Amino acid sequence: MEREHDIMLAQELLERRKAAQDRLIKFAAVVILQRSHMEDPSIEDRLNFVRKSAGLDIKNSFFVFPPSNSQEISDFAVNLQRSQYEGSMNYYKEQVKRHKKKKSNLPSTTSSVRPVQQQNIGGAQQSQQPQQQQQNLSVQGWMLRYEFKMGMFLECKQDIDNAVKHYESAYGLLIDMFAVSSTITPGAQGLQVRTRRWAEAKVLADCLCLKICKFHLYLDAPSTALFHFRRHLIVFKAFSESWKMGDDSFEYWAWLTKQYRVFGDLLEVGTRLGFKLPAPIPGSIVYGSFAGMSEGSKDLNKFSGIGQGSGTAGFGIGPDGNAFVYGGSVGGGRGGGTHGPGAGINPMLVLQHAGYFYHQAANCSVQRRLRFELAEEAYPDSNVAPVPSAAKPHPPSLQSMNAERSIDHLSLTIELLTKSYEQFKRNKAARMTLFLASEIAGTYYTAGKFEMALKFFERIGKTYRKEGWTLILTSILKWSIQCAKELGYWENVVEFMFEMLNMPSTESKRQSVFEELVTILHTDNHPANGAVHRPLTLTMSQINSFVDCTVQFQKKQAFVSSESRFQVQLSTKGGEEGLPKAFRISYVDVEFSDATLNHRFVDPRPYTPDSQDSTENTSTDIRAKDRTGRSIEWIDGAQCSLENIGGLDSQEGSQRTVWKKNVNLDLRPFETKVLEGVIVPAVEQMVKVVKVILGITTQHWTVTLDFPSQDLVQEQEQSNPHIQFMPLQGEPPRRQWLEVLESATSSSPRLCFKNHDKGARHAPALRVVPRESNVEIRSLFKSPAYLDEYFPVKIKVRNGEASPVAMEMEVELQSIDPSIESLDSIVLDPHVSANSPSIMSQSLHGIRLSTISASKGSGAEVEVIPVGGWAEQVVYIKALEIPTPRTVLCKIRYEVSLDKDQKKTWTEKQHSFRIPFIPPFDADVDYIPQPARMHRAPSSTGAPDVLTPILEPNQVDEKHGTVLIPALTQRELYLMSTRINNDGPWPVEVREVKLITSSAADALTDGKKTETDGIADSGLSRSHSISRARDRKRSLQDVGVHVDLIESGVSYAYGQDVKDDGDSVAAMSVQRWQPGNLQTFNHLVQVVAADLELAPEHIDVGFLRVQWRRYEEEQEEANKLPYTTTVVPLQPLTLPKAEVYMTVDLPKFAKVSKPFTARYMIHNPTSKLHELAMTVEPSDGMVYAGTMQTSIKLLPYATHPIQMSCYPLNAGLVRLPRVKLVVNKRKSVPRRGKLAPPPTSTSTAAGAQEEVLVKVRSATNAEGGGARTSTDAVVIFVKPETGLLD
Amino acid sequence: MANINISCIAIIGKQNNPLYIKNFSPSHPDLKYHYIAHTSCDVMEERASMKAQDMYLGVLFSMEDLSVYGYMTNTKIKFITVLTVPDVIIKDLDMKNIFRRIHSAYVNHASNPFYEIDSQKMIKSKKFEQEIDAIGRGRAHEGGNRNSQIAPAP
Structure with missing residues (x-):
């Protein structure tokens, strides 16, 4: 079965191969295998069998294609092509040769050898046997055939250059055949019109032309391509005329449409595939394509006779014509070009993109439709063939008429136009x-x-x-x-x-x-007016308006409640003939930004077509003519009546009102109508004209012509309102205000345009400002002010107006930095505010001013300040914390009636001034450690030396509610010596100076805020400041440090239980500090650190709270200011570091030659084990007995005593042998799991033995002054032996 | 010059607004030339961006039997000449000469102190029209020197 099949296949292949061979065609076969074949082991043999039986060459003509994916397929195809390429090239070459030979074997067309055949051809074509024409091809026909074939084969050979030559000659031969009498074959007649052969030839010619054009595009010779295309059109135009289907027939236009369209398609495809259109820039090389011209003209030689032959004059191309012949400056070849002054270009031969051709096609399509419509008119019946008439001797055939009838010309045109549109769009x-x-x-x-x-x-x-x-x-x-x-x-x-x-x-x-x-x-009965039309709004700035509208205010600024004039100028455009007649508008609305000012000018007269200029107006009109003959009409639009126009204002819900007046609103040609109105803005604002609306209201229509103001502003920047949207150029015309001049000479007033504001085009905005105030404001205060105090500022106001007025004052303290919440406040009565600190505000409103003479507190009723009178008010400013100047803004408001009418208007005047603020006190503190007292102080808890601290039980500090671990606890006593300096230039009265320790402050902020502490005043602000301090630093409590006040020296406290309001009671203890005074206060404080390692280096001990007030000598008690509290911050206290230290216990003094014992104690307050190396350096004045050199291991929180017996040799202040203890840091580096406090271990370089000298802290028993420590040595006073001093 | 058949001369302002359009041929309506002049603005701008040195921009495009030539001054005033072309070679030199004449006519007109150079109004000047007419009809220069003219109202 398979075998049979294979044999059959081989047989078939063989037959085909032979058949191809006969035609000199090479034969190759591709066997496509299926996937199932791949598993067949016999497939190889079978393929071999087939191949051999068919006699196919394995290399070039037999291919097996196994099943594969697309990539492999394309690879296979490429390989197949490659393997066949040479053979095919040879084949085409052969073919071309063969046909050349065949062509050369043809008899000459001109020879009279074959007149019979010639006549036959001509006769056949002309004769009544058109069916025979296929059988007898003329010599020229054969030539054409061979040329075409050669072209075709060359094209297949990809020899475009030569292919195009053959095609061109084929085209030439074909064209010649259309001619009435051929020039190539003398005597031959042209093709019979409307025969089949003729129609075919026509299509062939079109195709050939397209092919030639395409090839020229391939050869990058766009002009040549276009040349051929245009030549084709011209030639066939001429032919068409001769065929009686010239440019008056739709057939011609249909053909032309097609030609343009196809060429456009060709170009579109070409450009899409990467063909670059030439840019016909002068001087650039774009003329090279004319190189083909010489060939073209050669070809033309061949059929130049067509023009004569066809008998029409339309064919203007020829060697004699000037169409394609350069004035002696033809380019040298393709790619070459002509330059220089003689360079020229035939614009018709500049290839443009497809859009132009589509457009041309569309135009032709339109022509076609028009022609067809004419024909249709003449021959409406689709069943009756058109009959020639005198006017139309050559009617179209019935067939073509009916074919044309089925075509939708318009959609064809639209399609072509759309195509063109797209092309142009693509070309931007x-x-x-x-x-x-x-x-x-x-x-x-x-x-x-x-x-x-x-x-x-x-x-x-x-x-x-x-x-x-x-x-x-x-x-x-x-x-x-x-x-x-x-x-x-x-x-x-x-x-x-x-x-x-x-x-x-x-x-x-x-x-x-x-x-x-x-x-x-x-007109009511106009067909348009079947119903009432919807309101029509035209935004005139977007269209060309027949009337110009400008609005301006007379002045740019006006006072509140005063009159401001505005003008609406409506100028009709277009000169005298701009409008044939006057155009009446029903109303002009002027919309302002303040809706209460809106104006409406109405022309209430009913429209009558003829009655013009019936001047029954309520308004005053003045008319004149300007230089250019433009008539100008000024209409008084003042004295409007306020009318309700119905409807609710969408925003305010109030009734909409408008200022209305009846005027004449005929817009006459070449006229400027000026409506002058008056507005009286009631409040301070920027009045703008939103828009001007010209309205036309008739029975059926509501048309509004909007002139929005935005565009008015834009127009301001435009040189010419005639054309909108144009940006500003040149100098804009000046705005002109039409002024009415009452002239003395004539009875009627004159009109005159005046330039306002030097060139500003319009003034569509009016700034309404309050009247300038004549009030004088002064501020009196004693600068500088102290922080925290109620600083009195006296504000004096003088009424400079012409009439007595009641004034209202507003004082505002401007914040220093808007981003920071200000603590400053401004009050009228400091006593009230001191008692209720929650009332804090930075501005005071509505202070009624009263004259100086009037008693205070009479502000309930409005008091009028007489002309020239002074009013006065004291305000108190309290500024906290930040010592910078404060700005105070003072506003005076009052109502005053203007001169013109009795309407009152609010007037405001502002005055601002700056007050410098400085801190009242400056404190400086010294901390003196009190070790001796410290030892005494904790002794109350029991004998300190009985147990090592580590063994002591935990203690509970009841005062602070914390548990203290004795081993860790560090107690220090300090004497604080504080000097307070009264910095400022003013004396102050100080009631109390109190140290508030940080711990107390902490407790205070933790909720135990009591008034008993005497911090009633400004408690709020103080807690503010403390909380701020807390933000900056961790609370002492958090780090386990407590500061307690043990004793305080002299203080001015009048006792904590005295209520704050008892000023008189406290007066006894009040001290007066003069400027520059220095006060010293001593406090003894105990600092208990629960764990030194946790404690910070510096701690805030607390602050001094000073209650004080400014001292004013002449003041009565009642007027005195309340006391205020100032918190004076103190420098931080430096705590001892958590490190190994040594104390020394010495007798009060020593005597020469009397030995004494020096007891050193080494303390380790840290949680680490320390290894210490001890050496003793001898001293000159003393010998000693004791360890000279040793190393000590000191456990955490342990102490180690060292005893040393000393024997003084000299009297006087003698240095003890120096005990040098060195902490061996390296040993402490590999600590095991112990939390290491970072500050002491500063070992950086590994291995470097860093030695830290253990310091001797202030020795015990130093009271008597016997022993003193300095940084490096311990000294003792040694008495002489003889004891004279005893 | 002989083969140059001017159909229309148009002058376009820098905002692409028409300043002057004169139709010399009866074969097309004014509207057509207005359209052509307007259309050529794009081409001119494109062309000018390609090549900035020369004011003469060559042939802009051809449409039907009309070829449009462009010239743009340094102040972006565009001159357009539309030719009706019977398929001939138009020498650049000839076109340049025409444009130069138009340019000088425009410059003469713009030199009038009463002419608002940047106004977008159409040019209305008898003298200018005469000069353009002479160019359009292919006549040689006419008119005297410009100082002798009476300044026409803009």
Whole structure:
């Protein structure tokens, strides 16, 4: 079975191979294997069998393709192509040769050897037997055939250069065959029109042309390609005329459409695949493609006779013509070019992108439609063949008419235009796309798709409007109006017509637009007015307005409640003929930013088409003409009446009101109408004109023309309001205020434009400010002020107004830094505020001012300050913490009536001043350690020497509620000597100076806040300051340190149990500190550190609390300020470090030659084991007995005694032998699991034996002054032996 | 010059606004040339960005039987000349000459102190129109020197 099948396959292959061989075609076979074949072991043999039986060469003509993926397939295909390439090249070469030979064997066309055949051909084509023409091909036909074949084979051979030559000659031969009488085959007649052969030849010619063009594009010769294309069109145009289907027939245009379209497609594909269009920049090398010209002209020689032959004059190409011949400066070849002044270019041969060709095709399509419509008109019946008439001797055939009838020309056109549009869009030619869009819209209009057309027109109108292409815009508007009318969109019609009013066109057209618009608006029975139209709002800044509208205020600034004049200037555009007649608007609304000022000028007269200028107005009109003949009308718009126009204000919910006046609102041609109105703004503000609205209200219409102010502002920057959106250029015209001049000479006033503000175009904003105040404000205070005190500031106000006024004052303390919460406050009565500290504010409002003479507290009723009178008010400013100047802002407000009317207006005056603040006190503290007392102090707890501290039981510190571990606890006593300096220049009265230790303060902030501490005043602010201190530093409690006040020296405390309000009681103990005084206070404090290792290096012992007030000599007691509390911070205390130290116990004195014992005690307050090396350095004045050198291991929290017997040799202050203890740091490096306190172990370099000398701390029993320690030596006073001093 | 058949001369301001458009051929309506002038703005801008030295920008595009040539001054005033082309070679030199004449006519006009250079109004000047007309109709320079002219109102 398989075998049979294989044999059959081999047989078939063999046959095919032979058949191909006969035609000189090489034969190769590819066997595609299935996946199942791969497992077949016999497959190899089978393939071999097939191959051998078919006689195929394994190398070049038999391929096996196993099943594989796509990558392998393409590889296989590439390999297959590669293996066949050479063979195929040879084959094509052979073929070309063969056909060349065949062609050369053809008889000459011109020879009269075969006149019969020639005549036959001609006769056959001309004769009545068209069916025979296929059998007899003329010599020229054969030539054409061979040329085409050669071209084809060369193309296959990828020899484009030569292929195109053959195609071109084939084309030339073919063209010649169309001619009425051939030049190549003399005597031969052209192809019979509308025969099959003719139609085929025509298609062939089109195809050949396209192919030639394509190849020239391949060869990067775009101009040559275009040349061929254009030549084809020209040639066939000429032919078409001769075939009686010239450019008056739709057939010609249909053909042309197709040509352009196909060429466009070709270009589009080409450019998409990377073909670069030449840029026809002058001077650049783009003319090289004309190299093909010489060949082209050669070819033309061959059929240049066509022009004569066809008898038409349309064919202008020829060697004699100037079309393709350079003036002697033809480029040297492809890629070459011509430069220099003689360079030129045939613009028709500059290849452009496909968009142009599609557009051309679309144009042709339009022509085709027009031609067809004509034909359709002439021959409407689709069943009757068109009959030639005198006017149309060559009607189209019935067949072509019917074929054409089925074509939707318009959608074809739109399709082509859309294609073109896309091309231009891709080439970023935005304006071209607009043009095309207008064409598309026009086509839609023709097609009756008005909706689409309108959409397109609306879309493109903007750019033309923006760039001022009014002619185009007019055309678009005209079309749009047509569309809108067709659709019955009357609102749009009106909208477009309003813009049309300003469009340049003939007078009659403008007149008709105007009249139609007026008719639509005012005629009740107009078809447009079937119903009441929705309100139509036109934003005039976005369209070309027929009227210019500007608004300005006379002045840029005005006072509250005073009159400000504004003018609305409406100027009709377009000169005398701008409007055919006066256009009446119903009202002009002027909207201000303050809605209460809105104005409405109404023309209440009913519209009558003819009655113009009926001057029954309430307003005053003045008319004049300016230099240019423009008439100017000034209308008095003042004295409006306030009217309710109904409706609620959306924002405020109040009734909307408007200032209304009836005026004449006819907009006459070439006229500037100026409406002058008056506004009286009631409050201080920036009044702006939001917009001006021209409204037309008729029975069916409500049309509002908006002139928004934003654009007015924009317009301000525009040189020319004629065209909107344009940025500013040049100098803008000056704003002109129309002024009415009452002239003495004539009875009527004159009108005159005046420039205001030197060139500002408009003044659409009015700044309304309060009247300038004549009040004088002074502030009196004694600078500098102290922090914390209630600092009195006297503010004096003088009424400089013409009338007595009641004034209200507002005082505000401006914060130093807005980001910091200010603690400063300002009060009227310090006593009140001292008693209720929660009342704290940085501003005071509504202080009624009273005259100096008036008694205080009479502010309940409004007191009027007489003209020139002084009012006065003291305010107290309390500033905390930050010693910088404070700024105080003082505002005086009062109502005063202006001169003009009796309406009162608020006036305000501000005054600000700065007060420097300095801290009142400065403290300096010395800490003197009191070791002796310390030893005595804890002795109350029991005998200290009985047990080593580590063995002592834990103690409970009841005072602080903490547990103390004796071994860790470190107690120190310090005498604090504090000097307080009264820094400032003012004397103060001090009631109390008290040390508040940090522990006490901590306890205080922890909730035990009591008033008994005498901190009633400013308790709040103090707790503030403490909490701030706490933020900065950890609380002492947290680190296990307590500071207790043991004793205090003289203090000014008047006793803690005396209530704060008892000022008189306390007065006894009050001290007066003069500036620069220095006061010293001593306090004994005990510092208990639960664990020194945890304790910080510096601790805050506490602060001094000073209760004081400024001393004013002449003040009565009642007026005196309350005491305030100032917290004076103290320098921190440096705690001893947690490290090994040594104390020494010496007798009070020694005597020469009397030995004494020096007891050293080494303490280890740390949690670590320390190894110490001890050496003793001898002293000159003493000999000693004791250990000279040893090492000591000191357990954590342990002490180690060293005794030394000394024998003084000299009297006087003698240095003891120096005990030098060195902590061996290296030994302590590998500690096991012990928490190491970081500060002492400063060992950095590993291995370096760092030695830390153990310091001798202040010796015990130092009271008598017998022994003193300095940093390095312990000395003792030695008495002489003879004891005279005893 | 003989083969140059000017159909339209257009002058476009720097905001792409038309300043002057004159149609010399009856074959197309004014609207067509307005469209063409407007359309060529894009091409000119593109062309000018490619090549900045020369004011003459060569042929911008061809549409139907019309070829559009462009020239842009340093102040971005665009001159456009539309030719009706019977398939001939147009020498750049000829075109440059035409544009130079247009340019000098424009400069003459712009030198008028009463002319607002940056205004977007269409140019209305008898003298200028005459000069453009002479260029468009292919006539040689006419008119006297510019100092002898009466300054036309803008």
